[in-house]
Amino acid sequence: MTRTLELQPLRRDSFSPFGDVIEMAGSRNFAINQGATQRFHDIARIFAEPTDGHAAISLARSQPLPSPLRIEMLERHPLASQAFIPQGDQPFIVVVAPRGERIDSGEIRAFVADGRQGVNYHPGVWHHPLLALAPDQDFIVVDLISPEPNCDEHHFDSADRLLLDYSGLLHKRHPAVGGGAG
Amino acid sequence: MTRTLELQPLRRDSFSPFGDVIEMAGSRNFAINQGATQRFHDIARIFAEPTDGHAAISLARSQPLPSPLRIEMLERHPLASQAFIPQGDQPFIVVVAPRGERIDSGEIRAFVADGRQGVNYHPGVWHHPLLALAPDQDFIVVDLISPEPNCDEHHFDSADRLLLDYSGLLHKRHPAVGGGAG
Numbered sequence: 001m002t003r004t005l006e007l008q009p010l011r012r013d014s015f016s017p018f019g020d021v022i023e024m025a026g027s028r029n030f031a032i033n034q035g036a037t038q039r040f041h042d043i044a045r046i047f048a049e050p051t052d053g054h055a056a057i058s059l060a061r062s063q064p065l066p067s068p069l070r071i072e073m074l075e076r077h078p079l080a081s082q083a084f085i086p087q088g089d090q091p092f093i094v095v096v097a098p099r100g101e102r103i104d105s106g107e108i109r110a111f112v113a114d115g116r117q118g119v120n121y122h123p124g125v126w127h128h129p130l131l132a133l134a135p136d137q138d139f140i141v142v143d144l145i146s147p148e149p150n151c152d153e154h155h156f157d158s159a160d161r162l163l164l165d166y167s168g169l170l171h172k173r174h175p176a177v178g179g180g181a182g
Numbered sequence: 183m184t185r186t187l188e189l190q191p192l193r194r195d196s197f198s199p200f201g202d203v204i205e206m207a208g209s210r211n212f213a214i215n216q217g218a219t220q221r222f223h224d225i226a227r228i229f230a231e232p233t234d235g236h237a238a239i240s241l242a243r244s245q246p247l248p249s250p251l252r253i254e255m256l257e258r259h260p261l262a263s264q265a266f267i268p269q270g271d272q273p274f275i276v277v278v279a280p281r282g283e284r285i286d287s288g289e290i291r292a293f294v295a296d297g298r299q300g301v302n303y304h305p306g307v308w309h310h311p312l313l314a315l316a317p318d319q320d321f322i323v324v325d326l327i328s329p330e331p332n333c334d335e336h337h338f339d340s341a342d343r344l345l346l347d348y349s350g351l352l353h354k355r356h357p358a359v360g361g362g363a364g
Contacts, residue, residue, distance in 0.1 A: 033311040040241040042327050059222040129215040145224050
């Protein structure tokens with residue numbers, strides 16, 4: 001059976017079963033530094049089970065995959081949250097499925113993050129590896145670095161064809177940073 | 183006595199007594215996701231003493247302070263690291279002093295982060311609150327959110343005038359994102 005995933009804008013309410021949307025809009029905020037800075041506070045909690053590892057900040061540079069894309073696998077990190085925040089104001093795609101030992105392909109959701117939105121997957125939430133929409137798209141990554149196994153992969157049956165079409169979003173730059181480069 | 187702090191480019195070696203520079207250049211990296219993503223790994227460790235709090239991701243929007251600026255205080259967070267990573271490719275200023283109960287004003291250093299560089303202050307490192315160079319400059323913040331006191335302030339003697347002049351850097355946008363906006 002072939003099914004095409006519908007893309008929806010990333011919103012806090014519809015994404016809440018999977019994790020946090022890291023954005024200013026709708027976040028509790030207050031002035032600090034004598035008014036020079038507004039702090040949007042505690043948007044995404046960093047979960048890390050006690051392990052021999054440590055939470056850390058890494059960076060990632062991603063290239064787009066061809067569209068339409070066949071979703072062949074999702075992964076999860078049972079011990080910790082994992083956050084991706086775009087550094088260059090570029091939209092990207094987020095594909096997730098609820099926590100659990102099995103994945104019901106009818107419960108897979110696909111979101112478009114608008115370039116200023118990051119995501120923080122809660123521990124155990126199934127997600128597709130990074131889906132950039134432009135060449136050399138850069139992300140800040142916050143996750144657990146641990147010698148213990150912390151990545152499970154679920155590979156879909158080849159009979160179950162799940163497609164994602166983001167051709168119309170590829171290589172488009174956010175208007176605020178001007179077009180052309182990349 | 184009046185002294186003007188010298189501004190130096192942010193570099194990993196000269197910043198290492200104070201914390202981590204979060205940038206791709208010079209970071210250990212490897213391909214993941216079947217080659218679609220390059221991961222620059224474990225650049226900045228998130229330190230958080232065991233407390234009732236938790237590490238989290240927040241956001242901050244900052245306004246520039248007038249230049250020349252008189253450095254009147256520095257602060258430190260004894261229980262945890264604190265990271266600031268620019269989200270909009272804008273340079274900013276970092277002012278730090280080494281860990282310790284006292285601050286020797288001769289040991290204060292001022293750095294210019296180039297807009298793609300973030301910093302992660304190690305626990306206890308004295309630092310100035312955010313010094314943006316453009317209006318509405320946005321940062322990703324990674325720090326400890328804790329009910330326990332985790333911020334000490336050091337106020338300088340009014341006789342000891344420490345000045346910082348970044349007038350030449352104000353409101354300049356990184357060429358890669360085009361000029362004019364903001």
